[in-house]
Amino acid sequence: MVTKNVTFNCEEALHMKAVAxxxxxxxxxxxxxxxxxxxxxxxxxxLLGVMSxxxxxxxxxxxxxEGNDEAEALDSIVGYLEKPEF
Amino acid sequence: MAxxxxxxxVKEFDLEVVVExxxxxxxxxxxADVTRPGLQLAGYFDHxxxxxxxxxxxxxxxxLERLESRDKELRIDxxxxxxxxxxxxxxxxxAFPELISCARxxxxxxxxTGETTATFVSGLVKYLNVELAPRxxxxxxxxxxxxxxxxxxxxxGVGKSETALxxxxxxxxxxxxxxxxxxxxxxxTLLGRAPEIIRxxxxxxxxxxxxxxxLYGVSSVKMQENINFVINLxxxxxxxxxxxxxxxxxxxxxxGIEVPSITIPVRPGRNLAIIVEVAAINFRQxxxxxxxxxxxxxxxxxx
Numbered sequence: 001m002v003t004k005n006v007t008f009n010c011e012e013a014l015h016m017k018a019v020a021x022x023x024x025x026x027x028x029x030x031x032x033x034x035x036x037x038x039x040x041x042x043x044x045x046x047l048l049g050v051m052s053x054x055x056x057x058x059x060x061x062x063x064x065x066e067g068n069d070e071a072e073a074l075d076s077i078v079g080y081l082e083k084p085e086f
Numbered sequence: 087m088a089x090x091x092x093x094x095x096v097k098e099f100d101l102e103v104v105v106e107x108x109x110x111x112x113x114x115x116x117x118a119d120v121t122r123p124g125l126q127l128a129g130y131f132d133h134x135x136x137x138x139x140x141x142x143x144x145x146x147x148x149x150l151e152r153l154e155s156r157d158k159e160l161r162i163d164x165x166x167x168x169x170x171x172x173x174x175x176x177x178x179x180x181a182f183p184e185l186i187s188c189a190r191x192x193x194x195x196x197x198x199t200g201e202t203t204a205t206f207v208s209g210l211v212k213y214l215n216v217e218l219a220p221r222x223x224x225x226x227x228x229x230x231x232x233x234x235x236x237x238x239x240x241x242x243g244v245g246k247s248e249t250a251l252x253x254x255x256x257x258x259x260x261x262x263x264x265x266x267x268x269x270x271x272x273x274x275t276l277l278g279r280a281p282e283i284i285r286x287x288x289x290x291x292x293x294x295x296x297x298x299x300x301l302y303g304v305s306s307v308k309m310q311e312n313i314n315f316v317i318n319l320x321x322x323x324x325x326x327x328x329x330x331x332x333x334x335x336x337x338x339x340x341x342g343i344e345v346p347s348i349t350i351p352v353r354p355g356r357n358l359a360i361i362v363e364v365a366a367i368n369f370r371q372x373x374x375x376x377x378x379x380x381x382x383x384x385x386x387x388x389x
Contacts, residue, residue: 027242043225045242047289048264052281 001066006078008059016051018084023047025080031067033077044077089114090217092172095139096197098213099206101174104181105189105196113171113195115139118214120207122146127161136168139210143176143203150182159184166192176203216277219269220341228261228278228311229253231366235311237266237278237345238362239338240319244352247288249319251296252359259308260298263288268313270341279310313340315369316347317362323351332368332379 010018026033026044033044037059042049044063055061061081065073093110096103107113121138124146142150150158166173166188173189175181175198181189189196199206226239227246231253238246247263254260262280269277280286286299286307299307316338328351329336338347346369350361368378 032241040223042223042265043242046225046264047295048284048287049225052265052284054283 001064002070002074003062003064004074004078005060005062006081008055008057008061008081010057010084012057019047019050021084022050022077022080025076026073029065029067029069029073029076031065031070031073033073034064035077036062036064088217089116090214091115092195094217095210095213099199099210101197101199103195104175104198105186105194107172107193107195110195115171115214116218118211118218120210120214122203122207123165124149126165129161129164131164131168134168136170138170140165140170140173141176141203141207141210142173142179144179147175147179155184158182159188162188163191166194170194172197174199174206176201176206216269216271219271219277221267221269222341223281224266224268224340225264226266227263228266228280228313229362230259230261230308230311231363232258232370234314234366234370235261235278236362236366237313237316237340238319239316240352241321243291244319244321245358246319247290249358249362251288251290251298252357253362254298254302254306256359256363258363259306259311260286260288261308261311263298268340270343274343276313276340276343276345277310278313313345315366316340316345317365318347318349319352319358320349321351322353326351331382332377333383 023045035042035044035050035053037053037055040053042053044050063074063077091111092113092115095101095115096110117135117137119135119138121135121140122143123140126134127146127149153161162185172195175196178198178200181196185196224239226237227250228235228237229250238249240246250260250263261278265281265284266278267281271277286297288296288298290296318338329348336347336349337344348365352358
């Protein structure tokens with residue numbers, strides 16, 4: 001299991017489109033990926049789950065990945081959260 | 087565990103503020119116990135929990151009324167000096183001048199309700215128990231089938247949301263999709279609800295987000311439900327053996343409570359909704375004392 005803290009960096013709130021891309025990215029990995037904001041945790045492959053976190057610009061998030069491709073998954077998700085492109 | 091602010095208690099129970107405090111949001115309650123300070127007013131403070139809400143009812147008020155003003159003040163002062171979070175008067179009892187002066191001295195708010203003490207205390211304890219309960223959020227779906235709260239767990243993409251949709255279509259109710267917020271409200275009870283922001287929404291791959299309440303009406307959704315039974319969905323594993331008779335009792339640990347559960351292997355073409363539905367009926371029947379597998383063994387060996 002690998003974990004990394006990241007600050008979400010995006011002028012606008014992480015709206016639907018950005019979440020959709022994040023979910024797609026997460027879904028390409030076999031590992032389980034979790035996003036946590038404070039005490040709340042959501043499955044990064046679940047759209048409603050990530051939306052329920054209510055992520056805004058500069059939100060501190062903890063990304064956790066567990067599985068065969070955990071290292072690549074973590075890098076990809078953390079990279080996307082730091083600089084979302086879609 | 088998140089503490090409960092006094093202002094939310096005032097709002098929930100529609101309490102009248104007798105002695106004001108600067109900011110009721112700043113007073114936080116961390117314990118679900120409530121004290122009627124009869125013994126404390128009589129002067130006994132051993133084992134006293136000063137972090138609890140204090141409630142004065144008929145008996146305590148009548149006791150204080152008998153006393154002379156100086157004595158009354160000393161006893162109330164002793165109680166307030168322990169640093170209690172607040173004092174609540176029931177049955178519209180009037181606050182004595184001594185009570186008001188002590189409340190001001192220690193800046194402790196005094197509140198009032200019209201309800202009887204027993205009703206108010208039981209309501210307050212119940213509310214605090216729910217609000218202060220240990221909580222966690224789970225990735226799954228919570229539905230109510232024939233009155234039983236069924237929590238469906240499983241990996242992403244196993245078909246939880248599709249199953250929930252079909253269950254709703256069959257006349258049952260959806261509580262939460264994707265994220266279920268679970269609270270342990272007592273040693274035997276788990277309560278589940280959806281985070282407000284995604285309440286009654288469901289995501290179906292290929293279609294997108296659906297609002298179940300708007301599509302199927304208010305009778306298809308519910309705000310919260312106890313979790314009575316857990317169904318674990320998992321992709322069919324050829325090497326694993328699955329329950330055939332239903333004699334083994336499986337359970338899943340959620341916040342320290344063992345909830346009866348079953349594991350259902352998923353394979354394309356299996357109608358999961360009907361399996362969940364029949365599992366719910368079977369669970370009801372078992373809790374009412376009939377076990378089909380046991381009845382079969384009895385028939386085999388006793389006739």
